[in-house]
Amino acid sequence: xxxxxxxxxxxGGIAAVFAIVIFAVYNLLSxxxxxxxxxxxxxxxxxxxxxxxxxxxxxxxxxxxxxxxxDDAKSIGLxxxxxxxxxxxxxxxxxxxxxxxxxxxxxTFLTSDEYNVLISQHAVLMIYMWAVGSAxxxxxxxxxxxxxxxxDIRGTLSSAGYWLWLIxxxxxxxxxxxxxxxxxxxxxxQLNQNGGGLYDWLSVIGIETVLIGLMITSITILLIxxxxxxxxxxxxxxxxxxxxxxxxxxxxxxxxxxLIAGFGMLFYDFFHPIFFTASSGSVLLFAxxxxxxxxxxxxxxxxxxxxxxxxILPKFTGxxxxxxxxGVYGLGLLLILSEVVWGHHLFNSGLGFAWVLFFxxxxxxxxxxxxxxxxxxxxxxxxxNKIRMTTPxxxxxxxxxxxxxxxxxxxxQSSYAVNADVHGxxxxxxxxxxxxxxxxxxxSFAAFYMLFPTISGGRTYNVRLARLHFYFTAIxxxxxxxxxxxxxAMGMPRATAGYFAFFLPYQLGSILGGFIxxxxxxxxLWNIAASWxxxxxxxxxxxxxxxxxxxxxxxxxxxx
Amino acid sequence: xxxxxxGRLELxxxxxxxxxxxxxxxxxxxxxxxxxxxxxxxTQPIPAGxxxxxxxxxxxxxxxxxxxxxxxxGTFTVPVNTNITLVATSVAGAQGSAVIHDLLIPQMDVQIxxxxxxxxxxxxxxxxxGSYYFECVEYCGEFHYEMRGYMEVVSR
Numbered sequence: 001x002x003x004x005x006x007x008x009x010x011x012g013g014i015a016a017v018f019a020i021v022i023f024a025v026y027n028l029l030s031x032x033x034x035x036x037x038x039x040x041x042x043x044x045x046x047x048x049x050x051x052x053x054x055x056x057x058x059x060x061x062x063x064x065x066x067x068x069x070x071d072d073a074k075s076i077g078l079x080x081x082x083x084x085x086x087x088x089x090x091x092x093x094x095x096x097x098x099x100x101x102x103x104x105x106x107x108t109f110l111t112s113d114e115y116n117v118l119i120s121q122h123a124v125l126m127i128y129m130w131a132v133g134s135a136x137x138x139x140x141x142x143x144x145x146x147x148x149x150x151x152d153i154r155g156t157l158s159s160a161g162y163w164l165w166l167i168x169x170x171x172x173x174x175x176x177x178x179x180x181x182x183x184x185x186x187x188x189x190q191l192n193q194n195g196g197g198l199y200d201w202l203s204v205i206g207i208e209t210v211l212i213g214l215m216i217t218s219i220t221i222l223l224i225x226x227x228x229x230x231x232x233x234x235x236x237x238x239x240x241x242x243x244x245x246x247x248x249x250x251x252x253x254x255x256x257x258x259l260i261a262g263f264g265m266l267f268y269d270f271f272h273p274i275f276f277t278a279s280s281g282s283v284l285l286f287a288x289x290x291x292x293x294x295x296x297x298x299x300x301x302x303x304x305x306x307x308x309x310x311x312i313l314p315k316f317t318g319x320x321x322x323x324x325x326x327g328v329y330g331l332g333l334l335l336i337l338s339e340v341v342w343g344h345h346l347f348n349s350g351l352g353f354a355w356v357l358f359f360x361x362x363x364x365x366x367x368x369x370x371x372x373x374x375x376x377x378x379x380x381x382x383x384x385n386k387i388r389m390t391t392p393x394x395x396x397x398x399x400x401x402x403x404x405x406x407x408x409x410x411x412x413q414s415s416y417a418v419n420a421d422v423h424g425x426x427x428x429x430x431x432x433x434x435x436x437x438x439x440x441x442x443x444s445f446a447a448f449y450m451l452f453p454t455i456s457g458g459r460t461y462n463v464r465l466a467r468l469h470f471y472f473t474a475i476x477x478x479x480x481x482x483x484x485x486x487x488x489a490m491g492m493p494r495a496t497a498g499y500f501a502f503f504l505p506y507q508l509g510s511i512l513g514g515f516i517x518x519x520x521x522x523x524x525l526w527n528i529a530a531s532w533x534x535x536x537x538x539x540x541x542x543x544x545x546x547x548x549x550x551x552x553x554x555x556x557x558x559x560x
Numbered sequence: 561x562x563x564x565x566x567g568r569l570e571l572x573x574x575x576x577x578x579x580x581x582x583x584x585x586x587x588x589x590x591x592x593x594x595x596x597x598x599x600x601x602x603t604q605p606i607p608a609g610x611x612x613x614x615x616x617x618x619x620x621x622x623x624x625x626x627x628x629x630x631x632x633x634g635t636f637t638v639p640v641n642t643n644i645t646l647v648a649t650s651v652a653g654a655q656g657s658a659v660i661h662d663l664l665i666p667q668m669d670v671q672i673x674x675x676x677x678x679x680x681x682x683x684x685x686x687x688x689x690g691s692y693y694f695e696c697v698e699y700c701g702e703f704h705y706e707m708r709g710y711m712e713v714v715s716r
Binding site for chain 1: 566567569570573574577578581582584585587588589591592593596598599600601602603604619655656657658659660662664666667669670671672673675676677678680682693695696697698699700701702703704705706708
């Protein structure tokens with residue numbers, strides 16, 4: 001019991017300090033609010049928030065402290081982008097620390113408990129805070145321009161979603177728990193070092209907060225698209241990025257509620273077991289609820305970037321996307337099929353024969369829309385007259401190549417026989433790091449570089465440093481993920497602080513790759529810092545805010 | 561490239577992808593139907609004449625019970641060219657509680673979860689004598705990485 005008293009004291013103290021800081025900031029802002037309020041009343045506005053949003057509507061925004069105060073869509077987008085990059089560096093540092101601790105088959109400078117905390121946090125931060133956060137950021141930033149919103153009235157709701165997401169992320173970071181990102185009971189219910197860690201209940205609250213934030217944000221995005229877009233933007237003229245964000249929002253709204261309920265039951269089980277361990281039902285019930293969200297979330301982290309690739313490619317090939325129709329149907333089919341493959345995470349868990357038959361077949365089918373999408377990219381490049389190999393384009397092409405490699409080793413695991421050999425090994429780690437580093441991270445950086453003149457208020461990045469950033473990231477991730485795939489095919493287990501000595505070469509390969517990626521990110525920070533110190537020299541326009549021209553499918557638009 | 565040729569090219573690609581994927585899915589389907597005992601299950605009966613090894617996982621050891629009621633810890637021995645059935649479960653050990661584990665023997669292509677309250681069974685047949693490594697691949701707490709060892713396949 002005294003443990004809980006100590007916990008309450010510590011977190012109560014943190015909350016008190018937090019409250020004082022918040023009050024100071026509030027005091028500062030209320031002065032500023034008075035000024036805005038005066039300006040607003042001069043222009044005949046009742047609400048100063050609405051005045052600010054109308055003034056800023058679809059105008060380019062730059063990064064500054066004001067983005068955390070103003071609730072217009074673009075400011076919220078920039079908030080997400082800036083915060084998610086911060087979490088990318090925190091999660092990346094955790095990843096590198098784990099790599100460094102694996103230089104020897106036995107424990108080195110990390111205890112196994114510290115290793116388990118790092119692996120849990122690396123996963124949670126990279127998925128929820130980096131991949132999904134940066135996707136929502138680009139969505140909020142680019143959507144108002146792509147669908148030409150005529151009003152911006154949902155700032156309060158969007159802002160609430162953002163702050164819940166951010167606070168949830170920090171709670172997870174503070175909780176220092178070690179249940180991996182999937183919180184399987186009974187392990188996650190062990191509130192000690194053996195299992196989930198002393199403050200595991202706190203990280204459940206954190207993830208719950210993140211999920212509710214994501215739900216609010218997704219619903220708001222759909223409301224903006226449905227009610228706030230300009231009447232001149234018809235459904236068949238939506239940019240492919242708009243479609244991808246719509247599909248992402250739908251996926252979050254469909255998949256998150258079961259897990260929100262599941263985490264609620266798990267939280268109750270901490271104090272008074274009813275649902276997962278005390279019942280005569282299997283402990284796998286939670287695993288089923290988890291993967292119903294856990295698998296779609298990896299598509300949530302991919303589909304928006306597929307949309308961004310569709311926007312970036314035509315900018316540097318000087319043409320149109322090969323086929324708009326197959327772009328939309330590919331992404332839409334991906335949305336539907338990716339909701340029915342989650343069972344493949346539990347092939348060997350004893351759920352049986354029929355389960356494996358169904359989910360291995362659907363796992364083969366989910367590749368069809370991905371293949372259509374990749375074909376569309378390659379055909380766009382193939383039919384281009386001239387391809388300009390700018391830094392964003394390099395990131396995008398590398399992303400497509402990495403997605404093909406990661407996708408092929410991914411679809412191999414749909415086969416039950418292959419899956420039985422590689423499930424739970426580094427093969428899986430290699431598979432999704434190819435995709436997350438190639439598509440999610442690479443395309444995020446591509447879009448960030450393209451937005452840079454706007455969000456920095458007319459500055460340009462150093463092309464040479466950006467190239468170095470690209471080459472280090474691409475080569476490092478290739479070495480790292482390939483080592484994992486080869487080691488994993490031999491059965492090198494994931495999430496272990498130590499390993500059989502004969503796996504050493506594969507671990508060393510991935511450590512080398514990991515550090516090359518890490519060095520690449522230093523070039524990125526250096527580039528941003530150095531560019532920010534220079535004075536603005538160019539126009540603050542960017543190419544991403546104009547949707548790429550689309551080929552209207554014949555027959556569309558009739559009957560409107 | 562005109563619209564008609566583009567559409568045709570795309571159609572050929574989709575048909576090719578469908579052929580490859582549906583072919584793979586069918587092969588996989590046939591493989592599972594032909595070897596139902598290779599899929600771990602809580603409910604399927606143990607095949608007659610099979611050499612049954614009970615696998616008991618705790619935090620953080622593997623122990624094995626043989627048909628002649630002897631036991632071993634951390635390593636186990638099975639006869640070659642015999643139908644082996646593993647029956648896996650998880651119990652609370654001396655220092656922990658019953659959590660989910662997963663036994664992987666990569667060279668045998670065998671993987672089976674040890675779930676508290678379930679008796680999962682999986683069947684395989686080693687065809688060569690030798691020493692094969694196994695490990696726990698479902699994260700099971702602080703010393704998860706120590707749950708590894710060797711399976712000895714000996715001649716009958």
